[in-house]
Amino acid sequence: MKTIIFKTASTYLLPLLVLFSVFILLRGHYLPGGGFVGGLIASIAFVIHSFANGLEQTKSLIKFHPGFLMPIGLCIALLSGAAPLLVGQSFMTGLWFEDPLPVIGMVGSALFFDTGVYLVVIGVTLTIIFTISETL
Amino acid sequence: MELLLVILIGLLYASGIFMMLRRSMVKLIIGLILLGNGANMLIFLLGRIVKGKPPLIESSAKMLTEIYADPVPQALILTAIVISFGLQSFAIILVKRAYKITDTDDLDELNTTDEIYE
Amino acid sequence: MIIAILSGFIAAALIPLLSKIIKGKGSILLPFLPLSLFVYFASYLPKIGKGEKLNFVYEWVPSFGINLSFHLDGLSMLFALLITGIGTLVFFYTYSYLKGHVYLDRFYGYLSMFMASMLGLVLSDNIITLFIFWELTSISSFFLIGFNNDDPKSRKSALLALSITGMGGLFLLAGMLLLGTAGGSYSFQELLANGSLIQEHASYGWIILLVFLGAFTKSAQFPFHFWLPGAMKAPTPVSTYLHSATMVKAGIYILARFTPLLGGTTEWNTTLIIVGAVTMVYAAIHSIFRMDMKSILAYSTISALGILVFLIGLGTEESLLAAGVFILVHALYKATLFLITGIVDHETSTRDVTVLGGLRKVMMPVAIAAGLAALSNAGAPPFFGFIGKDLIYEATLHFGDWAYLLTGAAILTNICLLFAGLLAGYKPFVGNLPAEFSKVHLPHPTMWVPPLILAALGLIFGLFPVLIEKNLIQPVFSSLTNNDTVIHLKLWHGFNVVLGLSMLTLTLGVLLYWKLKPSEALFGKTLKFELFSPQTIALLFGRLFSGFAKFWTGFFQNGYLRNYVITILGFLTILLGYRLYQGVNFYVDTAKLTELTIYEVIVVLIMIVSIIFTVFSRSRLVAVASLGVIGYSICLIFLFYSAPDLAMTQFSIDTLTVILFVLVIYNLPKYKTFSKRRIRVRDGILSLFFGTLIAILTLEVLAEPLNRETSIFYAESAYILAKGKNVVNVILVDFRGLDTIVEITVLVIAAIGVFSLLKLRLKSIEKE
Structure with missing residues (x-):
C-alpha cells in the first residue's frame, strides 16, 4: 500500500480530514453531523495516514496513546452534564451562553458534551485499530 | 419500496441466522453483523420512511411542522451502529484469541470449559 | 431510636476498617455498644410499665409514602432487652473466648450486624421492614455458623440452616404480602385495628399457613427442627446468642406478635398446639440420649421453643402469660448453660458429658453458675424457672377437655428437660476430677462473670418477681392479649395441684438422672431412628433436587452454541407461528406506500446479490467484501429516506469495519465448512422460515397506525x-x-x- 502517491496524498489528507471532522462536529447541532460522525471521520483520517506511512509514523505524530482520549472525553461529557448542578439546575440541563461566538456559533453545554463524545469515539476507534495492527 | 425493504429485512435476518448456525467462528461473526444490519433496517422501516424530509429544522423556523422523517428511530439506530462496531471488533479479537489458544475454530469443539488447559 | 437500631450496622461496617485495633486490646470497647443500647432501652421501662406504647416514624421516601416506623411495646421491650442484655454479656464473653483469633474482627462484625437486624425485627411496625430484618438475621446466622469456614462440616451446616430459614423467609414474605393486601395496610398497628376484617378474609387460611411456615422454620419446630443441632457448629457465643436466646425466638416473636391479630381461631390454635406439643416431646426425648453438651442443649432448646409455640397455641390468658414469662426464664438459664459449655470446652477441649466430671474443684464460680442455671431449668423453688413452670402447668390444667393429655405432655417434656439440664449443668462439675483435667484453671473473668450474672438473675427474679412484674411482664402480657388485666407473679401459690405436679416433675427428673447414664450404646440406638427423621427425608429431597437440576442444566446448557440458537429461535418461531396461525389481519395499502424509483430497485438488488455472496462464498475475502457492499447499500437507503446522519455514520463505520477485517483476516481461521449437507439444509429451512416470519410481522406492524407522540415532542x-x-x-x-x-x-x-x-x-x- 505504501505507494508514493498514496503517501503524499495522505499527508495532505490528514489535516484536511481532521479539520473536516471538527467542522462536522461543530455543525452537528444544526445540520447533519455531530460527535459520533466527527469522531469516526477523524479516526479514518489517522487510519489512512497509518496505512500510508506506517503505524510508527502516525503514532509519533499523535505523540500520546490515543487511549488517553477515552477518559478525557468521558470526563468532558460528564462535566458538561454536571455543570448545571453548579447553577442549581438538575443534571444534564442545557446551558447556553448568551451570544454566539464567531465561526463556532452558539456555544452551550451540549457542544461540550458532543466534544466529549467526539474524543471518546476517536480514542476507542484508534485504540482498537492500532492495537490490532500492532499485534498481528 | 416498503415491500422491497420488508423482503430485504427478512433476507438479512434469515442469512444472519443461517451464518450463526454454522460451526465456523468467522461465520458466526459475519452472521452477527448481518443480523445487526437487519435489526437496524427493521427499526428504520418501522419508524415509517419518508423521502427527502430529514428531521432538520429550517433556519427560519422554530420547530418541525410538516411531515418529516421520524428522528427517534434515527437516534436509536445511530447509537446502535456505533455500538455494534465496538461489539464487532471485540468479537473478532475474541475469536482470534480463542483460535490461538484452543487451536480450533470449530465451535462444536468449544462446548466445555474444562478441557482447554489440559 | 433509628440510631439505636442502625448503630449495629454502622459498627459492622466500621469494624473491618478498624481491624487492627479490634484484634488487639481495642475489642474490649465493643461490648459497650450493646451495653449502651441496653441502658437506652431500659430507660423506657417506666414508660412502658405505665402501659404506654411508643411509636417512632422516620420518613424515608416520603414521596412514595415509605416510612421506617418502629414501635416499642411490652413484647418488643422484652426482646430488645434480651437482645442487648445477653448481647452485652456475649460480647464480653467473646473477648476472651476468641482472644487472638485471626478473624476476631469479622466475628464481631457479624455479631453486631446480627444484633442490629434482630433489634430491627422486634421493633418494626411495618411488616415489610420486619421481613427484611428477618432475612438479615438469617444471613448473619449463616455467616456465624460458617465462621470456621475451613471446616466442611461447618459450611454444610451453615448452608442447611440458611436454606431452611431462607425458605421459611420466602413463605413469610408471601404471608406478609397477603396480609397487607387483606388488611389494606402494611403497618402492624393499622392492621390490628382491622383485626376482624382479616380473620374473615378469604385468604386468612393462606396467611396463617405462610406465617406458620416462616415461624416454624425459624424457630426450629418439628419437622423443620433439624437445622438447629447442626447450627451448633458455630462458636459457642453464637450458639448462646443466636441459637438459643434470641434468633430462634424470632419465630416465637412473630407468632406472639400476630396472636392478637390472627389468633383465637380453631385453625390457629390447633396447629400451634399440635406442632408445639410434638416438637417439645420429640426434642425433649432426643435430648436425653446425647453425650455432647452442646447437642443436649440444642435439643433442649428445640423442646423449649416447642413449649413456647404450644403455649401460644393454647391461646388463653394464662398460657400467654406463661409464654411471656417462659421466654425470659429460658433465655436466662439456657444462655448460662451455653456459656458454661463454652467455658468447659475452651478449658478442657471436650464437651462429652460421659468424660467430664469434678470440674467444681478447678472452676468454682463456673460450677455455681451452672448449678443455679440447672436448678432454674429444673423449676426448683425459689428460682424463676419455678414460676415459669407453675404458669405452664396452670395453663394446661385449665384447658378444658384436653387438660390431662396436654398436662401429661408438658410433664414428660419437663422431666426430660430437667434431666438434660442436670446433664449439662450438674454432671460435669460433680464427682471425681479426672487426672487429665487437673491442670484446668479458671478462665479470664470476662468469661465466667456473664454466666454468673445470668444465673443469679434467674434466682433474683424468682425471689422477687415484683422487680419485673409491673414494668416488663405486665406490658408483655398486654401486648400479647391486647387487654389490660392486672397480673401478679407469685412464687408461692399454696398447696394445690400445680405444686404437686411441680414436685412430681422434680422427683421423676432426679430419679431419671440417677437411673439413666448416657453412653455410646444408647446414643447408637437412637441413631437407628434417624432413617425416618425429617432430616434424612429433607436431605434426600435436596439430593433429588440437585440431581434433577444437573440433568436439566446439562440438557439445555450443552455447550453447543448452535443448539442454543436453535432452541431460542425454534421456540420463538413456534410462538410467532401460532400467533400468525390464529389469524393475521394485515393489509397493505398500496396507495400509502412510497413510490419506487429505479435507483432504489438497483440498490436493493445489489444488496440481495451481496447477501447471497456473503452466505455462500467459500472465501473469507469475498464474504467480507460483500459485507462491505451491504453496509454501503444500507447507507444509500438511509440517504434516500431522509436520514443523513445515519448515512454518514453508517458510511464511516462500514469503512472502519472493512479495515478491521482486512487487518485481521489472515490471522483468522480459514473459512471452512464443517457441517454436513443435511444439517445445512435444515438450518437453511429454519432460517428462511424465521426470516419470513419477521417479514410478515413487519408487514403487520406497518399496517398498524403509528403513535408519534414522542417524536412530535422532540420535533x-x-x-x-x-x-x-x-x-x-x-x-x-x-x-x-x-x-x-x-x-x-x-x-x-x-x-x-x-x-x-x-x-x-x-x-x-x-x-x-
Whole structure:
C-alpha cells in the first residue's frame, strides 16, 4: 500500500480530514453531523495516514496513546452534564451562553458534551485499530 | 419500496441466522453483523420512511411542522451502529484469541470449559 | 431510636476498617455498644410499665409514602432487652473466648450486624421492614455458623440452616404480602385495628399457613427442627446468642406478635398446639440420649421453643402469660448453660458429658453458675424457672377437655428437660476430677462473670418477681392479649395441684438422672431412628433436587452454541407461528406506500446479490467484501429516506469495519465448512422460515397506525428547549444525553477489552 502517491496524498489528507471532522462536529447541532460522525471521520483520517506511512509514523505524530482520549472525553461529557448542578439546575440541563461566538456559533453545554463524545469515539476507534495492527 | 425493504429485512435476518448456525467462528461473526444490519433496517422501516424530509429544522423556523422523517428511530439506530462496531471488533479479537489458544475454530469443539488447559 | 437500631450496622461496617485495633486490646470497647443500647432501652421501662406504647416514624421516601416506623411495646421491650442484655454479656464473653483469633474482627462484625437486624425485627411496625430484618438475621446466622469456614462440616451446616430459614423467609414474605393486601395496610398497628376484617378474609387460611411456615422454620419446630443441632457448629457465643436466646425466638416473636391479630381461631390454635406439643416431646426425648453438651442443649432448646409455640397455641390468658414469662426464664438459664459449655470446652477441649466430671474443684464460680442455671431449668423453688413452670402447668390444667393429655405432655417434656439440664449443668462439675483435667484453671473473668450474672438473675427474679412484674411482664402480657388485666407473679401459690405436679416433675427428673447414664450404646440406638427423621427425608429431597437440576442444566446448557440458537429461535418461531396461525389481519395499502424509483430497485438488488455472496462464498475475502457492499447499500437507503446522519455514520463505520477485517483476516481461521449437507439444509429451512416470519410481522406492524407522540415532542421542542435544529443530534446530546454517556462508556469498555485481550501478557500455554 505504501505507494508514493498514496503517501503524499495522505499527508495532505490528514489535516484536511481532521479539520473536516471538527467542522462536522461543530455543525452537528444544526445540520447533519455531530460527535459520533466527527469522531469516526477523524479516526479514518489517522487510519489512512497509518496505512500510508506506517503505524510508527502516525503514532509519533499523535505523540500520546490515543487511549488517553477515552477518559478525557468521558470526563468532558460528564462535566458538561454536571455543570448545571453548579447553577442549581438538575443534571444534564442545557446551558447556553448568551451570544454566539464567531465561526463556532452558539456555544452551550451540549457542544461540550458532543466534544466529549467526539474524543471518546476517536480514542476507542484508534485504540482498537492500532492495537490490532500492532499485534498481528 | 416498503415491500422491497420488508423482503430485504427478512433476507438479512434469515442469512444472519443461517451464518450463526454454522460451526465456523468467522461465520458466526459475519452472521452477527448481518443480523445487526437487519435489526437496524427493521427499526428504520418501522419508524415509517419518508423521502427527502430529514428531521432538520429550517433556519427560519422554530420547530418541525410538516411531515418529516421520524428522528427517534434515527437516534436509536445511530447509537446502535456505533455500538455494534465496538461489539464487532471485540468479537473478532475474541475469536482470534480463542483460535490461538484452543487451536480450533470449530465451535462444536468449544462446548466445555474444562478441557482447554489440559 | 433509628440510631439505636442502625448503630449495629454502622459498627459492622466500621469494624473491618478498624481491624487492627479490634484484634488487639481495642475489642474490649465493643461490648459497650450493646451495653449502651441496653441502658437506652431500659430507660423506657417506666414508660412502658405505665402501659404506654411508643411509636417512632422516620420518613424515608416520603414521596412514595415509605416510612421506617418502629414501635416499642411490652413484647418488643422484652426482646430488645434480651437482645442487648445477653448481647452485652456475649460480647464480653467473646473477648476472651476468641482472644487472638485471626478473624476476631469479622466475628464481631457479624455479631453486631446480627444484633442490629434482630433489634430491627422486634421493633418494626411495618411488616415489610420486619421481613427484611428477618432475612438479615438469617444471613448473619449463616455467616456465624460458617465462621470456621475451613471446616466442611461447618459450611454444610451453615448452608442447611440458611436454606431452611431462607425458605421459611420466602413463605413469610408471601404471608406478609397477603396480609397487607387483606388488611389494606402494611403497618402492624393499622392492621390490628382491622383485626376482624382479616380473620374473615378469604385468604386468612393462606396467611396463617405462610406465617406458620416462616415461624416454624425459624424457630426450629418439628419437622423443620433439624437445622438447629447442626447450627451448633458455630462458636459457642453464637450458639448462646443466636441459637438459643434470641434468633430462634424470632419465630416465637412473630407468632406472639400476630396472636392478637390472627389468633383465637380453631385453625390457629390447633396447629400451634399440635406442632408445639410434638416438637417439645420429640426434642425433649432426643435430648436425653446425647453425650455432647452442646447437642443436649440444642435439643433442649428445640423442646423449649416447642413449649413456647404450644403455649401460644393454647391461646388463653394464662398460657400467654406463661409464654411471656417462659421466654425470659429460658433465655436466662439456657444462655448460662451455653456459656458454661463454652467455658468447659475452651478449658478442657471436650464437651462429652460421659468424660467430664469434678470440674467444681478447678472452676468454682463456673460450677455455681451452672448449678443455679440447672436448678432454674429444673423449676426448683425459689428460682424463676419455678414460676415459669407453675404458669405452664396452670395453663394446661385449665384447658378444658384436653387438660390431662396436654398436662401429661408438658410433664414428660419437663422431666426430660430437667434431666438434660442436670446433664449439662450438674454432671460435669460433680464427682471425681479426672487426672487429665487437673491442670484446668479458671478462665479470664470476662468469661465466667456473664454466666454468673445470668444465673443469679434467674434466682433474683424468682425471689422477687415484683422487680419485673409491673414494668416488663405486665406490658408483655398486654401486648400479647391486647387487654389490660392486672397480673401478679407469685412464687408461692399454696398447696394445690400445680405444686404437686411441680414436685412430681422434680422427683421423676432426679430419679431419671440417677437411673439413666448416657453412653455410646444408647446414643447408637437412637441413631437407628434417624432413617425416618425429617432430616434424612429433607436431605434426600435436596439430593433429588440437585440431581434433577444437573440433568436439566446439562440438557439445555450443552455447550453447543448452535443448539442454543436453535432452541431460542425454534421456540420463538413456534410462538410467532401460532400467533400468525390464529389469524393475521394485515393489509397493505398500496396507495400509502412510497413510490419506487429505479435507483432504489438497483440498490436493493445489489444488496440481495451481496447477501447471497456473503452466505455462500467459500472465501473469507469475498464474504467480507460483500459485507462491505451491504453496509454501503444500507447507507444509500438511509440517504434516500431522509436520514443523513445515519448515512454518514453508517458510511464511516462500514469503512472502519472493512479495515478491521482486512487487518485481521489472515490471522483468522480459514473459512471452512464443517457441517454436513443435511444439517445445512435444515438450518437453511429454519432460517428462511424465521426470516419470513419477521417479514410478515413487519408487514403487520406497518399496517398498524403509528403513535408519534414522542417524536412530535422532540420535533417541537428541539429548538425551543435545546436550541438545536438537527433533531437527531439534539436527542443524542441533550434529551437522551445520559443514554449517550452510558453508550460511550460501553464503547470504552469494548476498547479496553480489545486492548487487554491483545496486549496483556500471554499465559504460559500460549507461548508454546
